Amino acid sequence: MVSAVEVPSTLGFTSAASLDAVYGDGTAARVHSSRILVVGAGGVGCELVKNLASTGFSHITLIDLDTIDVSNLNRQFLFRKHHVGKSKAVEAAATITAMVPSTEIEGIVGNIKDTKFGISFFKSFNIVCCALDNLEARRHVNRMCLAADVPMIESGSTGYVGQTSVVAKGFECYDCTTRPQPKSYAVCTIRSTPEKPVHCVVWAKFLYELIFGPDDDGNVLKDLDMDTGRAANEASASIPDTEKTGPKEDAKKGKEPVKAPQANGHENGHSEQSTENNGTVIAPKSKRVRYAEGEDPEEFAKRVCELVFVTDIEKQRKMTELWQERAPPLVYDVGGVVDNLSEEFKQPNLSDQTSWTKEKSAVVFRETLKHIASHRKEEVGNLTFDKDDKDALMFVCAASNLRSHAYGVPLQSPFAVKGIAGNIVHAIATTNAVVGGLIVQEALKVMANNGDVRDCLTTFVSKAPVGARVMKILYPEQLRKKNEKCFVCSKGHLQLILDLEKTKLRTVVNTVLQKRMCVLQPTVNLTAGEYHNTLYECGVGLEADEIEEYEQNLEKSLQELRVTDGSELVVSDLAQNLSCTVHVSHASGLYEDKAEWERFRLEGKIQEAEVDTNGVRSEDDSTEDVDDECLEVPVQEMEGSCAAAPNTSVAIADEANVTVTAEGEDRGGKKRSLDHAENGRLDGEPESKKMRGEERESMEAENR
Ligand SMILES: Nc1ncnc2c1ncn2[C@@H]1O[C@H](COP(=O)(O)OP(=O)(O)OP(=O)(O)O)[C@@H](O)[C@H]1O
Numbered sequence: 001m002v003s004a005v006e007v008p009s010t011l012g013f014t015s016a017a018s019l020d021a022v023y024g025d026g027t028a029a030r031v032h033s034s035r036i037l038v039v040g041a042g043g044v045g046c047e048l049v050k051n052l053a054s055t056g057f058s059h060i061t062l063i064d065l066d067t068i069d070v071s072n073l074n075r076q077f078l079f080r081k082h083h084v085g086k087s088k089a090v091e092a093a094a095t096i097t098a099m100v101p102s103t104e105i106e107g108i109v110g111n112i113k114d115t116k117f118g119i120s121f122f123k124s125f126n127i128v129c130c131a132l133d134n135l136e137a138r139r140h141v142n143r144m145c146l147a148a149d150v151p152m153i154e155s156g157s158t159g160y161v162g163q164t165s166v167v168a169k170g171f172e173c174y175d176c177t178t179r180p181q182p183k184s185y186a187v188c189t190i191r192s193t194p195e196k197p198v199h200c201v202v203w204a205k206f207l208y209e210l211i212f213g214p215d216d217d218g219n220v221l222k223d224l225d226m227d228t229g230r231a232a233n234e235a236s237a238s239i240p241d242t243e244k245t246g247p248k249e250d251a252k253k254g255k256e257p258v259k260a261p262q263a264n265g266h267e268n269g270h271s272e273q274s275t276e277n278n279g280t281v282i283a284p285k286s287k288r289v290r291y292a293e294g295e296d297p298e299e300f301a302k303r304v305c306e307l308v309f310v311t312d313i314e315k316q317r318k319m320t321e322l323w324q325e326r327a328p329p330l331v332y333d334v335g336g337v338v339d340n341l342s343e344e345f346k347q348p349n350l351s352d353q354t355s356w357t358k359e360k361s362a363v364v365f366r367e368t369l370k371h372i373a374s375h376r377k378e379e380v381g382n383l384t385f386d387k388d389d390k391d392a393l394m395f396v397c398a399a400s401n402l403r404s405h406a407y408g409v410p411l412q413s414p415f416a417v418k419g420i421a422g423n424i425v426h427a428i429a430t431t432n433a434v435v436g437g438l439i440v441q442e443a444l445k446v447m448a449n450n451g452d453v454r455d456c457l458t459t460f461v462s463k464a465p466v467g468a469r470v471m472k473i474l475y476p477e478q479l480r481k482k483n484e485k486c487f488v489c490s491k492g493h494l495q496l497i498l499d500l501e502k503t504k505l506r507t508v509v510n511t512v513l514q515k516r517m518c519v520l521q522p523t524v525n526l527t528a529g530e531y532h533n534t535l536y537e538c539g540v541g542l543e544a545d546e547i548e549e550y551e552q553n554l555e556k557s558l559q560e561l562r563v564t565d566g567s568e569l570v571v572s573d574l575a576q577n578l579s580c581t582v583h584v585s586h587a588s589g590l591y592e593d594k595a596e597w598e599r600f601r602l603e604g605k606i607q608e609a610e611v612d613t614n615g616v617r618s619e620d621d622s623t624e625d626v627d628d629e630c631l632e633v634p635v636q637e638m639e640g641s642c643a644a645a646p647n648t649s650v651a652i653a654d655e656a657n658v659t660v661t662a663e664g665e666d667r668g669g670k671k672r673s674l675d676h677a678e679n680g681r682l683d684g685e686p687e688s689k690k691m692r693g694e695e696r697e698s699m700e701a702e703n704r
């Protein structure tokens with residue numbers, strides 16, 4: 001990494017001599033000549049590139065896939081109002097060039113998971129800095145940096161807490177630790193007994209996707225769309241093609257209409273369903289909440305209001321066993337609220353921090369239904385909740401408040417609903433600035449040691465504890481050694497337990513490998529005794545017959561594919577340079593009460609999926625008691641883009657309250673600091689900096 005390039009006396013805004021004086025001779029030269037990749041130009045990314053350029057890093061590549069939103073302007077100081085809608089990476093690079101002209105900075109619009117950013121791309125940098133907001137991208141960059149043997153500085157920030165750490169061969173990688181389980185809600189809480197605003201918001205997001213999204217049997221409100229007690233796909237099948245707006249599968253099913261049940265099979269006593277279509281009895285569209293193509297938006301809105309807030313609530317009220325210890329929900333004639341409210345009610349201010357009334361929510365709900373049905377027809381059937389989509393947010397705010405009203409839950413402002421629905425802990429610019437500064441400190445240490453990370457630290461940023469004698473907000477730790485059981489950086493094996501007869505290869509590929517293990521393009525090779533076979537491959541370079549065979553395999557059960565109890569699956573991903581062995585065990589009927597894609601257990605040192613916190617956490621800090629009878633709904637299944645919720649810092653925030661498991665499985669984030677604090681010392685700290693007992697207690701209390 002030593003440079004032969006002449007080093008200017010001032011690097012960025014920093015004197016080269018002072019860099020060498022503090023970090024050792026040669027540091028300034030390396031800072032000046034090294035190439036650094038920054039992934040993410042959001043809250044932390046903007047602070048970081050500004051700091052890097054000011055410190056003298058002269059060759060920066062910045063990647064981000066997103067455009068600038070008006071909501072970024074309060075903390076992403078490289079952007080101004082006229083940048084809204086433009087690329088974050090390109091505009092951030094332009095601002096840096098104007099600010100520190102000696103910096104060569106390239107802004108690239110792109111997804112870092114794209115295969116064009118392969119190992120040789122990563123190898124062309126001396127350091128990679130992650131300023132991302134999601135687990136998948138972080139785990140991918142972690143793997144790419146290990147494969148390319150480039151030190152990676154990882155970071156996260158949410159609210160008052162943040163973290164930086166450094167990953168390099170031999171040290172703990174991002175996949176070495178187990179992340180906490182995602183917060184989940186019992187389906188029955190969401191469906192029948194909501195008690196908190198978050199339950200109503202989660203419900204409203206399901207409702208939005210039920211009405212306007214792709215047909216999804218996994219939607220926990222699916223029965224609202226049939227209202228007949230029949231299977232979900234039957235209900236979907238009963239809609240004639242001409243009325244369909246959903247995805248192709250929906251249309252396919254529609255060609256085989258099935259008989260609607262007899263009127264006496266109806267739970268709600270409605271009997272107007274006997275519509276004839278080519279001699280086949282079909283369910284009437286009035287029984288569905290989905291928008292039917294060509295339907296009058298006014299009629300559609302009326303129908304949804306009636307089905308959701310009258311018919312369904314009446315049905316819920318009849319479940320008397322639920323209302324022995326709590327008040328039954330109230331029917332509210334949303335469609336009947338007189339529409340003489342002002343224009344402001346119809347086009348509300350979504351930054352409003354005052355709670356909406358039920359009347360306002362009723363009008364907004366109806367108006368939004370009509371608006372989407374009449375102005376966004378082409379998207380209907382494919383819409384998913386996006387917190388930055390104004391219509392989606394208006395819908396969810398109005399629907400969740402109407403739901404809250406029915407169940408006696410406090411009503412919320414759109415600002416609060418956005419926080420809960422978008423999984424947001426409102427970002428704090430100062431935390432981002434602290435994290436951005438810490439990353440540069442670590443980068444300078446890597447430069448000082450010519451690429452070696454031996455002096456680097458993991459640092460936790462925390463809110464200063466109330467009443468603490470020492471107002472300390474930074475908690476450093478030495479880097480940990482790699483976890484020998486990690487399936488990414490070591491040769492760790494995983495155990496997969498499932499029902500071989502009932503589990504399709506599709507579940508293994510989509511959920512186990514791609515979602516839980518974050519493998520981008522998995523190849524799956526089976527070894528069962530003497531038998532070897534490739535079960536699945538994807539990506540470029542496959543022959544047409546191979547593609548067809550693997551597609552067919554996805555629909556087969558593992559048993560059909562000759563996977564047996566004790567078989568080994570070797571899972572590899574060339575792009576991530578990953579190869580690991582998954583041992584399969586059979587468990588008959590495992591988790592049959594859960595959705596098809598959740599009927600497995602994956603063991604070994606593997607990260608769990610991203611944790612929900614943010615708005616949700618502040619609403620609901622306790623672990624939900626889940627009734628055994630109820631299916632759990634992992635929150636991350638419902639979230640759209642996770643805003644300022646980087647997993648690292650989320651883990652910090654949540655883990656402060658988590659009990660340490662006997663094996664220390666959940667080693668991570670703040671809890672780890674607190675564990676060390678328990679022994680009187682934080683790793684990497686001199687004895688004189690002992691954390692006092694009461695300081696720790698108040699910090700824990702604060703984190704609670
Ligand atoms: N796979 C990816 N490739 C490239 N950039 C990514 C990828 N995933 C996330 N990012 C970028 O990382 C940045 C993270 O920044 P930050 O956490 O501040 O989020 P944000 O989107 O700017 O804020 P908010 O979600 O609150 O609007 C975002 O700009 C996002 O576009």
Ligand SMILES: [Zn+2]
Binds near residue numbers: 173174482483489490
């Ligand atoms: Zn690891």
